[in-house]
Amino acid sequence: MKPLASRRFFFMLIIIVLAGFCSVNAQKKWPYPIPARIGDGTNKDLFVMTLGEVQTPIADGTFDPVKDEIRLKDGRVLSNYYRDSLGVKYYKPIDKTIFPLPPSGLCTWYYYYQDINENEVKWNTDWIAKNLIEYGAKYVQIDDGWQAERANGKHGSRDWTGVDTAFPGGMADLAKYIKSKGLTPGIWIAPHGQSNESVVNRNKGVFILKPDGTSASKTWEGDWLVDGSSAEGNAYMKDLFKMMVDWGYDYFKIDGQPIVPEEYARNKALLKNPGEADEVYRKTLNTIHEAIGPNRYLLGCWGLPVEGAGIMDGTRTGGDVVLGWDGFFTSLGPTMESYYQHNIVWYTDPDVMLLRQPLTLDQARVWATLQGLTGQALMSSDRLMDLSEDRVELMKRVYPAVDIRPLDLFPSQRNKRIWDLKVNHLGREYDVVGLFNFEEGKSESIRLDWKDLGLPEGVPIQVYDFWNHEYMGAWEAGMAIVLPPTSCRVLTLMPNTNDIQLISTSRHITQGWVDLLSINYISDGKQFEGTSHMIGNDPYELAFSYPRGEYYKVQRVKIKDQRKGIRIKIEDHQGWSTVRMESPVSGEVGWEVTFEPADHYKYITRDPGRASAARVGLDGADISWSPQYYLNSGYQVYLDGKLLGYTPETHFPLRNLDPLKTYDVEVKTVWDDGTVSIKPAPTAGAQAAPGLSFSVAAMLPGEFRLTEIGPMVEPRFNFSQTFTFAGKKYTDNIAGWLNTSSEYDLKGLFTHFTAVIGIDDATEGENAGKEVEFIVSGDGKELWRSGSFKKPDTPKNLDINVTGVNILSLKITGPQTRGFGRGGIRAGWAEAKVTR
The missing domain is CATH 2.60.120.1060 (NPCBM/NEW2 domain)
Structure with a gap:
């Protein structure tokens, strides 16, 4: 096969595989009714999203995106919910026929800013084609800096009629190069603005002018602003975008958009055909959309240009991030405030994901987890070839953005720390829960209550730590985890059953949605069989958990296509096992895993003794106790005789207490089968060790x-x-x-x-x-x-x-x-x- 033909075959294979991901995971044809919450429940720290056809008892009702209507469980109907309650004036459900998933790829801005050049774009493109394209990266978007220089020779004018000397080959050749690597070229522009006076003079009737002929609008968008009410202005916009389409660009990021309707309102009297600012602005967007056609992606930027709903494919929801931990909050804030629009109105974009230093690896993992659990537009903006292996690994586990949408159809005014992604895929129903500590100066203990998440009560919940590749046991009621400063954990939760369960896969943070194509469990034979899409030379791990109190090991693994030369590694642990497979080539792999009973070790745990309480705020306390000298699997905490949950640590957070009430606390050690310690009987003449009693009010200062x-x-x-x-x-x-x-x-x-x-x-x-x-x-x-x-x-x-x-x-x-x-x-x- 000739090299060119071989390359084309490779790219076609990737397209087929990615299309396969979409078709396998297709549930219903959008738009269709979805479960919804319209406000916080008892846990104000909880942020919920869904993947697949999910049903959950914590939903308040059902949202019909076609009718823009919520039907609540109590019988109430909220009509025009997005339009009236959420203020999306031009609401209509997102059209997913052309773009079934949010974009994933690279944006050049947050590394190069206006000092981008042709070679750097090509080098990043080459890196993506070699390292990330099979993981779902698709777009290479060139940001500000490609257009003609300013009069003083600096980068970043608002003159779109020329090209910066840093791009000597021209923008058309660069688009062609990106496409030759199997990727889609994108381009940034602030199209409503112009900074070249000669361009203005040549285009009569295009720009808003004062009676004396000077510009009526000088803003960040440009020294002149297109008159969106005039035929000339719209013809100019159409020609501008047709030029970039002819160059070969298929993704357009239009910037400075909130400025435009504001300026149309301020200069209404100077418009050729005065009208309402929003309508004039939308006219220009329709012109742009007509010029680029339905098969090219249109992203509005920055802030939240909500006037573009129904026309834009996606929107930035906040400002520009900056490098460092403070910059992360520029992505977090808009996610909290505007995520309710994602994958319902359009694809939201909280700005790019940064992973490079000075972010610590923990901080980079937090940023990647934000992207992976929300499924928002996923654009990296590092010099990719400089990232360390650990940081590249983070990218691989969150690419591509998948079809996640919110359960919470309301804005949040706080930075929530418990993110619950509810997944239903191939009959596997599970929760992927992110726990976050956003604080820089202190560790935080976060408690999960299974009831808050809508998980069944009285049933042990199996817990797997995705980032650390570790099973954490099966526990009733809930659990508490301590997180170091600026860090996160991602826990997979599955109710315990009488069967062995596939609790996690390693390819993607959604743990099966991207990679698992089929699965079947034969209970009597203790055997799983399935088909997975594997990426060449990327170790792929299946993690199996056993019913609590039952112990197995992997007897054998069978690969259905031995020609692939797949390497297999089995690791058995008490209560769980992993099967790691590595293939030299990408493709679908059929596998069978058979289990058999295994020996196990059991230890009779001992009581940890008395606990103490430290006040937290006005209605909370942290319970702590001395580490148990003898062996155990962790601790269980009881409040007034009721089990609150498990922790592997020696402290447990209690929040939302009645500050005036006196509470009784008991702590017990526990083994992995759920057996708890029993207080030893007191010796003759001695008293039993007292439990802990406290009230928050008694600990308050004056x-x-x-x-x-x-x-x-x-x-x-x-x-x-x-x-x-x-x-x-x-x-x-x-x-x-x-x-x-x-x-x-x-x-x-x-x-x-x-x-x-x-x-x-x-x-x-x-x-x-x-x-x-x-x-x-x-x-x-x-x-x-x-x-x-x-x-x-x-x-x-x-x-x-x-x-x-x-x-x-x-x-x-x-x-x-x-x-x-x-x-x-x-x-x-x-x-x-x-x-x-």
Whole structure:
């Protein structure tokens, strides 16, 4: 076979395999009704999504995407849910006929910025073709920097009529090169803008001009803005995109989009055919879509250009990430706030995934897990050939983005730490749960309650750690895990049965969806048979768990096609086994695994002794005890006689307690079969070791800083900044956007609220003379109001009676919607405290 023909055959094989993934996993033809939650349940930390046809008792009802209607279990019907309740004005269900999955690939921006060049694009393309294309990477998107230089010779103009000298071969040849590697070329553009005056002069009627002929709109988008109301403007846009289509580009990222409707509204009188800004903007999007055709992907960027719903295939939901842990939150925040739109309205894009240093490997794993569990658009933006093997491994386990969509059809205002992906695939129903610690300075203990996840009560749940390739046992009620700073765990959960179960596969974080093509279990023969898609030279692992208290080992593994030369490695452990297969070539592999009884070891565990409690906040406690000297599989914790769950650690978190109630806690050791320790009988004349009794209120200090309690809704920005009022410096402060309340749950435990209010000495210019007003409310009732307050006014000491108040609300009203830290009025509450 000739080299070119061989390469074409290879690429065709990849396309067939990826198409096979889609067809095997096809359940129903979208759009169809799906389960939905419309608000948090008892666990406010829980974030839920689905993959496959999932049914769960934690759903509030069913959403019909065609009718835009939710039918709740209590009989209520919420009509026009996305349009009216969620504010998606132009809602219609995503069209998945052309793009059944979100895009996966590379974006050049967050490594090269505007210093990208032709060779770097080719080298990254070569790397993807060699290392990642079989894992589902498809797109190579060239970002800002390809277009003509500015007049001063710098990169990044808004002139689309030329090409930067860093691309001497031209954009058409580069697109051709990318396609020759079996990948799809993409290109960035801010199409509504232009910075070349000669282009403007040659295109009469295209741009918005003032009566004197000067530009009416100078923004980040460009020094001139296309008049989307005019025929000339739309003809210009059509020609612009036809040019890039002719070059060979099939993916278009259009940037600066929120600016455009804002400018159309501001310059309405100057438009050739004045109309509503949203409609004028959508007219330009329709023009773009007509120019590129239905088979090319259109991504809107940045922020959330919600006006493009129904036209764009995907949308960025936030700002630009930056390298480092702080940059991760630019991806996390929009995921919390806008994920309800994903795979229902369009494919959401929380911006790129970064994995390179200075991110630690733990932090890189957190970022990869965000992408893998949500199924959002998955675009890397590192210099891929420089990534270490460990970081490349993370990429391989989350590529490609798959057909995940939210169960939670509502925005979240907090960074949730428990993410539950519910999967139904080939009759295997399981949960893939991500646990996250976003804190940099401290470890966090997170408790999972099986009931919160909708798992069956009274049944042991088998637990497998995906990233660490380790079975963790089967436990009732729940479990608690300690996470180091800026880290995560991914646990696969399956209810225990009387049968051996395939609990995990190693190819992808969804653990079977991408790779497992068929599976069958013959109970009497203790045998599994299945078919998997394997990638050449990528070890592929099947993890099997045994019914709790029963013990087996792998008797034999049979590969149905011995011609593949597949290497096999079996590892048997007490309670579980793995079969690792490695093939020199990619393709479908049929396998059979047969099991037989195995010996096991059992130890009678001993009681760990007395525990202690340490208060956490106003309604929590961390229970801890000394490590057990003797052997055990972990510990089980009971609250007032009720089992809460298992932990391998020597502490267990209790949250959402009644602070005034006295609780009794007992801790027992446990073996892997579920057998728990029994307290030894006391010797003659001796008393049994006492259990732990405590109340949170008894551990509370007499005074609390509000910053220690923390607001009920986490701020998206850090406002813990220093204040100086009338020359005096304060470091413990509360501030935020004007006209926005900050609420604190006091649980009725305090009698007085004290603080110093003022306007920071740094407030200058016209803002120094503007008025604000401080307002304190309790449980929705106003308790105190400052009246008009200006910078020259003397800072005021407050002492307000809050006896019996549950929700304390602090608000500063003023002339700005969002004024803090942007050269506006810096007003706030210093040394805010509550006392008992």
